Amino acid sequence: MRMRRAVFDAAVATHSRRVFTLAVYLLGDREEAEDVTQDVLIRLWRKGHDVAPHRIGSWLVRVTRNACIDAIRRRGSGIRGVTDSREDALPKLASGVPGPEILARSSELGNRILAALERLSEPHRSVVILREVQGLSYQEIGEAMEMPMSNVRVTLHRGRQRLREELEEVRNHVAAG
Amino acid sequence: MSLQVNCAEVLDNLDAWIDGDVEGSEAAVFEEHVRDCRDCRAAHRFAGEIRAELRSMPEFNPPRRVLAAVEEATRPTVMERIHRLLGWIVLRPVPAAVSLAAVIALLLVIVPRGERRTGQFSDAEIRRATAETRLALAYISDATRRAERGVRKKVLEGPGLPATVRGVSRTLSWAGDRGVARPRTPLSPTDTSKGS
Numbered sequence: 192m193r194m195r196r197a198v199f200d201a202a203v204a205t206h207s208r209r210v211f212t213l214a215v216y217l218l219g220d221r222e223e224a225e226d227v228t229q230d231v232l233i234r235l236w237r238k239g240h241d242v243a244p245h246r247i248g249s250w251l252v253r254v255t256r257n258a259c260i261d262a263i264r265r266r267g268s269g270i271r272g273v274t275d276s277r278e279d280a281l282p283k284l285a286s287g288v289p290g291p292e293i294l295a296r297s298s299e300l301g302n303r304i305l306a307a308l309e310r311l312s313e314p315h316r317s318v319v320i321l322r323e324v325q326g327l328s329y330q331e332i333g334e335a336m337e338m339p340m341s342n343v344r345v346t347l348h349r350g351r352q353r354l355r356e357e358l359e360e361v362r363n364h365v366a367a368g
Numbered sequence: 369m370s371l372q373v374n375c376a377e378v379l380d381n382l383d384a385w386i387d388g389d390v391e392g393s394e395a396a397v398f399e400e401h402v403r404d405c406r407d408c409r410a411a412h413r414f415a416g417e418i419r420a421e422l423r424s425m426p427e428f429n430p431p432r433r434v435l436a437a438v439e440e441a442t443r444p445t446v447m448e449r450i451h452r453l454l455g456w457i458v459l460r461p462v463p464a465a466v467s468l469a470a471v472i473a474l475l476l477v478i479v480p481r482g483e484r485r486t487g488q489f490s491d492a493e494i495r496r497a498t499a500e501t502r503l504a505l506a507y508i509s510d511a512t513r514r515a516e517r518g519v520r521k522k523v524l525e526g527p528g529l530p531a532t533v534r535g536v537s538r539t540l541s542w543a544g545d546r547g548v549a550r551p552r553t554p555l556s557p558t559d560t561s562k563g564s
Contacts, residue, residue, distance in 0.1 A: 193448075197523065203438065211430040228430050229437050236442040301421050323422035351383050355415060 194239045202239070202247045203232055209248070209325060210255045216320050217259040219309070223266075227258045249334035252327075256317055256335070307357035314338075315350030322347055373401050378408045382415045463511045470504035473497055 194202075210231055214224035231254050235247070242250045308316060314336060321327045321335065329343045336343070378401055384390050385398055402409045477497045524534055 199442065203435065207430050207435065208427055211434075212427040215428055225431060225434050229434050232438045233441050236438075298421065300417060301425065304418060304421055319422070323419065324425045325427065326423070348383055351415075355418065358418065
């Protein structure tokens with residue numbers, strides 16, 4: 192059984208930007224992000240019939256994040272053990288190189304933030320991106336990450352603190368040099 | 369409540385403060401502390417810069433070729449169309465059976481059977497067939513209208529529909545249901561607000 196066409200078309204029109212943006216920031220590679228976006232939207236068509244319409248957005252974020260983690264694991268499959276969980280895979284296997292499109296549009300501080308984001312562990316990194324870059328509410332993040340709102344707040348707080356620490360190190364390093 | 373805060377308290381609540389979750393007298397105490405403490409002032413400014421930078425980072429639309437590939441992959445095949453039609457018959461047996469009955473009734477009236485010709489039907493038979501056909505057609509019409517209302521309601525209550533479209537649709541459906549034009553009324557401010 193498939194989704195109703197009108198519901199699917201509306202979901203693509205509403206959420207494809209969010210899906211692609213999240214994939215770009217998590218993967219740091221535009222082509223890979225395109226592949227993930229295409230796969231995720233087709234998966235929505237095939238499996239989204241039992242997702243309530245008001246939960247499609249959070250379902251897409253969750254599936255996109257998992258697809259990105261899988262893509263990163265495949266990218267480094269020759270290096271990492273197969274026992275890595277998705278949560279472990281993301282920070283360890285991220286490219287560490289933001290895409291040229293992002294770099295071109297970002298300021299000096301922006302580039303440093305992107306590099307620091309790459310070093311954040313999961314789920315801090317995803318929560319910071321979803322909240323700060325994509326502007327999702329705590330409730331939307333909680334639904335997408337399958338965690339209670341209180342955990343979202345704590346995770347976001349720690350993610351922001353960790354990001355500041357990473358940037359302080361960069362700033363101190365630059366100042367010492 | 370103490371009117372003093374130390375650096376650790378300020379640094380621990382920087383995000384809540386920037387988010388606007390620290391308010392009133394507590395916010396005033398924080399501001400006073402930051403005015404006098406150079407380190408906390410620098411930390412507050414740095415946190416604000418990071419926040420602003422993150423929020424100004426671009427979002428990206430997927431390229432057309434990606435959406436075209438999705439469109440292509442999700443286009444229903446001929447077999448899927450047939451399955452959908454069969455599924456309609458299985459899932460809605462009553463309308464399907466009534467439709468079939470209506471077709472048979474029409475055939476009984478229109479097509480001559482064996483040696484009997486149209487002119488050889490009695491008036492009572494013709495009246496009964498006509499009444500049954502009308503009843504069947506009325507049932508089909510009613511079932512179709514109810515199904516249409518259900519779909520319209522789902523679409524109107526679904527997310528992502530602009531308030532203006534919602535208002536125009538409601539007006540059209542109101543007029544359509546009654547066969548009259550509805551008096552024009554301006555949309556209320558709540559109607560024009562952007563849906564969440």
